[in-house]
Amino acid sequence: MTSLSPVNPDPTAPPVAPSETFIPRDRPFSARNLIQTIAGGYVPLLLATLVVFLPLLWMILSSFKLPGEIITMDLKILPASLNPENYNIAMTTVPFAQFFINSTIVTVVGSTIKVLLAILTAYALVFVRFPFRNAIFILILVALMVPPQVSILPNYILIAGLGGKNTLWGIILPGLGTAFGTFLLRQHFLTLPASILESAEIDGAGHWRRLWQIVVPVSIPSIATVALVTVVSEWNEYIWPLIITDRPETMTLPVGLTLLQNSESNASGWGILMAGAVLVIVPILVVFAALQRYIVAGLTQGSVTG
Amino acid sequence: MTRQLASTSPASPPDQSGPPGKHQTRRWSGRARRDFFVFLALALPNLILIAVFTYRPLISNIYYSTLDWTLGSASATVVGIDNYVTFFTSDDAPKVLGTTAVFTLVTVGGSMLLGLVIALALNSKVRGTTFARSAVFAPYVLSGVGVGLVWLFIFDPGYGVLAWILRGIGQQSPQWINDPQLSLVMVILVYVWKNLGYCAVVYLAGLQSLPQDVMEAASLDGANGFRRFLSMSIPLLSPTTFFLLITTMLSSLQAFDLIRIMTPLGTGTSTLIYEAYLQAFGAFNRAGYSAAISVVLFAILLVITVLQLRFVERKVHYS
Structure with a gap:
C-alpha cells in the first residue's frame, strides 16, 4: 500500500514533473518550495501524529502521578517521580x-x-x-x-x-x-x-x-x-x-x-x-x-x- | 474458481448419462464422494459455529421480541408486537433514533472528512509518511475501554488537561459528563479520534491508485493543485468514498465500548445498540424489549448491508 507509483503528484505541493514535460517549476531548494513542502507536507503530518500521541503520552505520564499531583490547579506536565505506586x-x-x-x-x-x-x-x-x-x-x-x-x-x-x-x-x-x-x-x-x-x-x-x-x-x-x-x-x-x-x-x-x-x-x-x-x-x-x-x-x- | 475446480478434479467426469440431476451424477464417483466428506470434515465445525452463534441469534431475537420477559425469569408472556408498539410510541423511539442518527452522521462525516485531509497530507513525498501513517492508524487498534478512560480524564471538568487549557485562556470547562448533549459531543469527538486513521489509510490507498496519466494531463492543462483535487481526485475517489461511507456507518451503528466507558448510564448517548444493552443488562432486565430494539437495529444494518453487497458486486465486475 505504501508503494508509490513513479510519478505521484501531490495536490498540495508543486508536481514533480517527468523530465519530458516543460512545466516551469521552482528550483528544489528555493524558499517558496521549502515553505510549501513544510506547510503542505510536514505540518499536517506532525499535527496528526501529535493528536494521536499526546493523549497516549498523557496517559503514561499521569499513571506515575500521585493524587496530589492530579488534584491540583497548578498542573505539572511531568510526574514528580517514576513512582509505580499507582x-x-x-x-x-x-x-x-x-x-x-x-x-x-x-x-x-x-x-x-x-x-x-x-x-x-x-x-x-x-x-x-x-x-x-x-x-x-x-x-x-x-x-x-x-x-x-x-x-x-x-x-x-x-x-x-x-x-x-x-x-x-x-x-x-x-x-x-x-x-x-x-x-x-x-x-x-x-x-x-x-x-x-x-x-x-x-x-x-x-x-x-x-x-x-x-x-x-x-x-x-x-x-x-x-x-x-x-x-x-x-x-x-x-x-x-x-x-x-x-x-x-x-x-x-x-x-x-x-x-x-x-x-x-x-x-x-x-x-x-x-x-x-x-x-x-x-x-x-x-x-x-x-x-x-x-x-x-x-x-x-x-x-x-x- | 472454475480453474481450480477443473484442475483439482480431473478424475470426476462431468454430467454423464445416468440418473438426472447433476449432484446425483457427481456423487456416484468415488472421488467426488470422498471430496464431499473431506469438505464437511474441514468446513463443518466453522459452519456450525457460525450457524449457532451468528444466524440462530437473528431468529431468536425476533422470537424474544414478541415476549414480555424479564431476563432471568422462567416465565414469559407472548405479547405479539407490543414491544415494537411501545418502542415506537413512547419517548424512547425519537430519543434513541435521534441520538443514533446524530452519532452516526457526525462520526461518519467527521472521520471521513478528517481522514481525507490526513490522507492528502500522507500522500506527499516528504519523509516520515510511513511512520505518520502507522501513527494515525494506531488508535483504531487500541482497546476502546482504555482509550475511553484516557479521554474521560482529559475531559474531566475539574482536573482534566482540557479544563486546565481552558482555564489558561480564562474559560470554564463545560460540564462534559453531566450535560447530556455535551456528553454526546464528547463521545463523538473521541470516536472520531479513534477511527479517523482507518479512513485516512483507506483514502490514502485510493489516492495512490488514481490513474497517474489522467492527473498529469490535467496538470499539463494548467489545472492547479486545488483545482485538480476538486474536479479530478474527488470524483475519481467516489468508489472509495462510497465504500467508506458504508463501512464507517456500519461500525458507528455498532459503537459500544466508548459509550459504555464514558457515559455508563447512556444519558444523552444511548444509541440503538446501547439502549438494547441497557434494557436487557441494565437495571430493568427487559429482555423482550431489548430484543425488539436489536431487531430494529438489525433491520437498519440489513438495508446498509444490501447496499454494500451490491457495491461489492459492482466492484468485482469492474476490476
Whole structure:
C-alpha cells in the first residue's frame, strides 16, 4: 500500500514533473518550495501524529502521578517521580494479574482455533469439490456483516443456560466461528497457481498433505495477517466478556478495567485508572508497532472486500 | 474458481448419462464422494459455529421480541408486537433514533472528512509518511475501554488537561459528563479520534491508485493543485468514498465500548445498540424489549448491508 507509483503528484505541493514535460517549476531548494513542502507536507503530518500521541503520552505520564499531583490547579506536565505506586494500587484493588492471564488465555486459545478453522474452511471452499460451495460462501459473506452486538442477548441466554457464565470457555466459544478469516484466506487461496497443487496430486498427496505442505507454507503472510487481526480484536473484545462475566476470577483486561473504574470513581483515582489503561493499551501498542504493516493491511483489506 | 475446480478434479467426469440431476451424477464417483466428506470434515465445525452463534441469534431475537420477559425469569408472556408498539410510541423511539442518527452522521462525516485531509497530507513525498501513517492508524487498534478512560480524564471538568487549557485562556470547562448533549459531543469527538486513521489509510490507498496519466494531463492543462483535487481526485475517489461511507456507518451503528466507558448510564448517548444493552443488562432486565430494539437495529444494518453487497458486486465486475 505504501508503494508509490513513479510519478505521484501531490495536490498540495508543486508536481514533480517527468523530465519530458516543460512545466516551469521552482528550483528544489528555493524558499517558496521549502515553505510549501513544510506547510503542505510536514505540518499536517506532525499535527496528526501529535493528536494521536499526546493523549497516549498523557496517559503514561499521569499513571506515575500521585493524587496530589492530579488534584491540583497548578498542573505539572511531568510526574514528580517514576513512582509505580499507582500500578501497585491498581493491581491490588482488582486482580490485574488474573485479568492479564485470562486475557492471554482467551486471546491465544481463541485466536489459534479461529485461524485454524479459517484455514480449513478456506481450503475446503477453494480446493475441495462440494455441491453447495458457492451458497455456503455467500452464507459466510453475509455472516461477516452481521454485527456481533445484535446477537448478545440470544447468545447470553444460550451460554448461560449451558453453564458458561463466568467461565473462560463461555467467553471464547461464541466468537470462534470465523467469517472474516475464512473470507480473507479464501480470497488469497484463489490466487495460488493451480499447477503446484496439480503436481502434488499427481504425486499422490491427499488433501491433508496438500493443505499443510503446500497451501499453508506459501500463504504464511496472509495467515499472519489474519492471525494478527484476530489477536488484536480478541484482546480488545469488550461487550461479550462484559456480559458473560461478573466475577473477577474470569474477567478479561477490558472488563477488569471497568471494574477498576467503578471502584476508583473519585478524582484521586485518575492516576490509578491511567495505570490500568496503560496495562491494557501498551501490549497491543507494542504488537502494533512491531507488526503494523500486516495489521493495517489486514484491517483495511478485510473491510475493503467485505 | 472454475480453474481450480477443473484442475483439482480431473478424475470426476462431468454430467454423464445416468440418473438426472447433476449432484446425483457427481456423487456416484468415488472421488467426488470422498471430496464431499473431506469438505464437511474441514468446513463443518466453522459452519456450525457460525450457524449457532451468528444466524440462530437473528431468529431468536425476533422470537424474544414478541415476549414480555424479564431476563432471568422462567416465565414469559407472548405479547405479539407490543414491544415494537411501545418502542415506537413512547419517548424512547425519537430519543434513541435521534441520538443514533446524530452519532452516526457526525462520526461518519467527521472521520471521513478528517481522514481525507490526513490522507492528502500522507500522500506527499516528504519523509516520515510511513511512520505518520502507522501513527494515525494506531488508535483504531487500541482497546476502546482504555482509550475511553484516557479521554474521560482529559475531559474531566475539574482536573482534566482540557479544563486546565481552558482555564489558561480564562474559560470554564463545560460540564462534559453531566450535560447530556455535551456528553454526546464528547463521545463523538473521541470516536472520531479513534477511527479517523482507518479512513485516512483507506483514502490514502485510493489516492495512490488514481490513474497517474489522467492527473498529469490535467496538470499539463494548467489545472492547479486545488483545482485538480476538486474536479479530478474527488470524483475519481467516489468508489472509495462510497465504500467508506458504508463501512464507517456500519461500525458507528455498532459503537459500544466508548459509550459504555464514558457515559455508563447512556444519558444523552444511548444509541440503538446501547439502549438494547441497557434494557436487557441494565437495571430493568427487559429482555423482550431489548430484543425488539436489536431487531430494529438489525433491520437498519440489513438495508446498509444490501447496499454494500451490491457495491461489492459492482466492484468485482469492474476490476
